[in-house]
Amino acid sequence: MAKVRVRFAPSPTGFFHIGSARTALFNWLYARHTGGVFVLRIEDTDKERNSEQFLNVIYDSLTWLGLNWDEGPGVGGDFGPYRQSERGLVYREYLEKLKAAGRTYEKDGAIFFRLLGERHEVYDEHRKKTVTKVGNTPAVIDDRIRGRVERTEDEDFVIVRSDGNPVFHFVNVVDDITMRITHVIRGEDHLSNTSKHVELFKALGAPVPEYAHIPLILKQNGPGKMSKRDQGALIEEYQRRGFLPEALVNFLCLLGWNPGDDREKMPIAEIIRLFDLPGVNQSNARFDEKKLAHMNLAYLLELPPDRFVEQARAFFARLPAGATAAAAAKADESYFREVMLLSQPKVKGIEELPAYTAYFFCEDFPIDPKVREKVMAKDDPKARLAELIELAKSADFSTDAAIEAAIKDLAARNGAGFGDYQAVARLAVSGTNVGPSITGLFRVLGRERVLRRLVRFAA
């Protein structure tokens, strides 16, 4: 059997959004599952809307997601060039084939593709004008996801604009032929276009590829499919917010596909092993950022320490200039690491880290007045504070266990509970009532900082 060749063919006319990412992902998965080839092709025939900047968004997003391409810009391949703007000669050659077959005609300066069949005029309600319909035979699409779909293409359509540039339907088909694409996996929004493509394949005497139209991703609130302007639509936003690409990829896999059992969080290698076209759903899926956040957290919690710190470091580095960013940047590398690892099991995302850890890096952190009121209303916090200051002067700060033992001992001697010390100590050293365990807090902050903050707070 011929080797599977799939392609992802984005147009650099907008941002790279979640729907495009999933289309790319499903193509990539299918290529990896079958041992086939994943081609990246840039559909930049619309000169009005293209820009180099958008091209980089595509490359960056795919790379970040780990969707490496086997052929395409940057890596080459035997069927290039891989940007449509550089394939004019190929299109001309195939246009000649259509012309020679008598399947084209010129009108209003543009070149139309001629369908086979009887012609008659009819008034089109939607476009409010009379159009020429063709009594064509239906195109049969054997869709790997949807089954047999019939659709009749009944109007000639433009394949070359009056400015001489070929349009999407034509170049898409020509490229799929010349790049030997065996499976076209794309969004369901293209299903209606497929009859045009089938007509072109036939007219060019080329075999029609296998089709697989995947369901669309609907916006989480309101009607319609997700578009680049919707909340949470852009891949670069997840990247910027410190989401883990493996979590996003895992989440995206589950939008329209499942392994056939209850498993959700699974390594990409396992997904590759199990992924197949018949397993893809037929119905559209609504995007749910809460579930994505949950998936991200699950990955975050088990991220190896080195990678977690690396992610945190990168996130801090991109932070807009400010007190926390500056202080963290100046912080000792091992201290930064300890602070981040202490916070890893506590935060729900990398993006929470700066706010969550701010007091580790500066001395002028705010004291939450509401928390202060609550804590100071408890049983003799001033005495507890004084006792803690004494403890901080002499206790062993080297391990959590040592700190815990010291505080417990203190509590026992003064007829108080661990909690009586915990709350006031936390308030004094961090200004809040949330954070890592008090023992971890003491250990990482270190004796000097803890003592200084306790004394200052007591004053």
Place this chain on the structure above:
RNA sequence: GUCCCCAUCGUCUAGCCCGGUCAGGACGCCUCCCUUUCACGGAGAGAACCGGGGUUCGAAUCCCCGUGGGGACGCCA
């Protein structure tokens, strides 16, 4: 308006192809437990087969019709 696709908890979904288990899991929500704050974690509750016909002893599952949702109808891709 025409054409195409789809239809199980609020959401993602299993089950459907090859009719017969209290329709299963996950997210979210709520309750409880754990606890040194906050999270994490654990336990539990609540929550669905769009409607109507048919076929059948029996339909979430097969067929038809509605309805609903989505998409396409550009010299955009």
